Structure formats: structure tokens, C-alpha cells
Amino acid sequence: MEIVEAKTKVSIAYTLKEMSGRILEEIPPSHPFVYIHGYDNIIPGLESALEGRKLGEKFTVEIPFDQGYGPYRNDLLLQVPKEELQDVGELWLGMELEMMLDNDIREFQLPDTADEFVDGLNLDDEDDADGIYIVKEIYKDTVLVDGNHPFAGKDLIFEVQVVNIEEPSFTELESGFPDRDDNYDDGDYPENYDDRYDDFDGPDNHRRWR
Numbered sequence: 081m082e083i084v085e086a087k088t089k090v091s092i093a094y095t096l097k098e099m100s101g102r103i104l105e106e107i108p109p110s111h112p113f114v115y116i117h118g119y120d121n122i123i124p125g126l127e128s129a130l131e132g133r134k135l136g137e138k139f140t141v142e143i144p145f146d147q148g149y150g151p152y153r154n155d156l157l158l159q160v161p162k163e164e165l166q167d168v169g170e171l172w173l174g175m176e177l178e179m180m181l182d183n184d185i186r187e188f189q190l191p192d193t194a195d196e197f198v199d200g201l202n203l204d205d206e207d208d209a210d211g212i213y214i215v216k217e218i219y220k221d222t223v224l225v226d227g228n229h230p231f232a233g234k235d236l237i238f239e240v241q242v243v244n245i246e247e248p249s250f251t252e253l254e255s256g257f258p259d260r261d262d263n264y265d266d267g268d269y270p271e272n273y274d275d276r277y278d279d280f281d282g283p284d285n286h287r288r289w290r
Contacts, residue, residue, distance in 0.1 A: 081135070081245040081246055081247060082134055082135050082245065083132060083133070083134060083135075083245070084117055084130050084131060084132060084133045084134075084242060084245055085117065085118070085131070085132070086117060086118030087116070087117065087118055087248065087253060088116075088117045088118075088245050088246070088247070088248070089114065089115075089116055089117075089244075089245070089246045089247065089248040089252060089258060090114070090115055090116075090117050090130065090242065090244070090245055091112035091113070091114045091242075091243040091244035091245075092107070092112055092113055092115075092130070092240055092241065092242055092243060093107050093108055093109040093112050093113075093240070093241045093243050094106075094107050094113070094238050094239060094240045094241070095107075095238070095239040096236060096237070096238055097236065097237040097238075097239070098234060098235075098236065098237070099142075099234075099235050099236070099237060101237075104231065104236075109241060109243050112243040112244070114258045115257075115258065116248055116252055116253070116256050116257060116258060117130065117131075119256035119257075121256055121257065123143065123147065123148045123149060124147050125141070125143035125144070125147030125148055126141070126143060126148075126238055126240075128147070129141040129143070129238070129240070130240070130242070133242050134242065135242055135244070135245050136241070136242060136243075137241070137242045138239075138240065138241045138242075139239075139240055140237065140238070140239045140240070141237070141238050141240065142235065142236070142237050143235065143236045143237075143238060144235050145232070145233050145234055145235055145236075148231065148234065148235070148236050149229040149230075149231040149232045149233075149234065150229070150232055150233075151232065151233055152228050152232045152233030153227070153228055153232070156213075156226060156227030156228050157216075157224070157225075157226050157227075157228070158213065158224070158225050158226075158227070159222045159223075159224055160188070160222060160223045160224075160225055161221065161222055162221055162222060162223060164186070164188060165177075165188055165223060167188075167189070168188055168189065168190060171215055171218055171223060172215065172218075173215055173216070173217070173218065174214060174215060175214070175215040176190075176191060176212050176213070176214055176215075177189070177190065177191075177212070177213050177214075177215065177225060178190065178191040178211070178212055178213075179210060179211065179212075179213050179225075179227070180210055181210050188213070191212060211227055212227065213225035213226060213227045214226050214227075214230075
């Protein structure tokens with residue numbers, strides 16, 4: 081297959097930068113990011129820019145935050161009393177916590193699986209504040225947690241190379257996510273292997289990470 085279009089399995093290498101040029105993330109051609117095109121599982125600005133691209137093509141695209149990871153929401157920055165987090169155990173900076181809100185009663189816990197982590201990310205500008213929160217600061221009596229995606233509110237530059245285009249498997253078309261790479265079944269993953277899709281079980285896991 082030579083063209084990126086709906087229902088193709090696409091592998092890309094990229095360098096992600098802030099508008100200032102500071103590099104945020106690098107994915108090399110040797111370990112590309114793989115997704116199924118047309119399922120809204122990567123940020124809309126990048127998926128739109130990839131539509132119609134050719135195998136081996138390299139391009140640069142600027143993506144505004146509203147076509148990327150959404151606006152930064154101040155309402156997702158919370159000061160949480162430490163007593164609310166007693167059941168979580170030891171806390172550390174960068175720790176991910178899942179918050180559930182039911183009838184104005186909130187509860188924090190560790191996300192059990194990779195799909196809970198990705199499905200819980202607050203990537204859409206929604207009213208509900210359930211989802212994944214990252215510990216930003218730890219004070220004497222409170223903990224500052226942030227439910228925004230790390231790139232929320234940022235205009236971004238993607239330098240992209242289309243590494244491979246192929247036909248997805250039946251299960252990939254059903255789920256909208258790539259199958260786990262058989263080459264890594266022994267657990268010998270590369271350092272930057274993205275395992276956040278490993279436990280996905282269907283199209284209901286619709287939140288976008290990339």
C-alpha cells in the first residue's frame with residue numbers, strides 16, 4: 081500500500097516540538113508509532129495532515145492546540161487533602177491517579193490497566209472531571225494534581241516520516257488499534273515502546289493519546 085487513507089495501518093516516525101523549537105518527543109524510524117488511520121485515535125490535526133500522504137514521505141506540520149491536545153483547563157488542577165489519598169499508598173511526583181466522581185463524592189485510585197490510563201486521559205473539552213490526574217506537587221497537608229494532558233494548551237510542530245503503510249488485520253479493523261507486535265512477545269521491548277494500547281479491547285476506548 082502506498083497512500084495513507086482510511087482503514088490503513090500506518091507507521092510513522094516523528095519529532096514533536098514546541099513552537100519555540102524545544103523537542104518534546106522523538107520516535108525514530110526503527111521503532112515507529114503505529115496506528116489505524118481514520119479511527120480518531122490520534123490527535124485530529126495530525127491525522128488530517130497524514131491523509132493522502134505517500135509511503136516514505138516526510139513533512140512538517142504546525143498543529144494548533146484546538147486540533148491537538150485541547151486547551152489547558154484550570155478546573156483540572158486540584159489541591160487534594162492527603163487524607164483523601166491514604167488508600168493510594170506512597171506518593172511521588174509524576175504519579176498517575178485515576179479520579180472517579182459520583183454524586184459529588186470523589187475517589188482516587190491507581191489505574192489498573194493501560195486501557196484505563198488512556199481512556200481516562202482528559203483530552204477532550206468535556207464538563208466531567210473524571211479521569212487520570214498526575215501528581216505535580218506534594219505539600220505537607222495537600223497534593224497538587226493535574227488532569228490535563230502534558231501537551232494541553234500547546235501549539236505544536238510535528239516533523240513526520242511515513243515509515244510503512246499496510247492492510248490491517250481483521251482484529252485491528254474491529255478494535256481500531258494495532259495488534260501487539262509479535263516481535264516483542266518475549267517482553268524485550270525497546271526503551272521507547274508505547275505499550276498503552278496493549279490491553280485495549282475494543283473501539284469504546286476512544287480517547288486519543290497521540
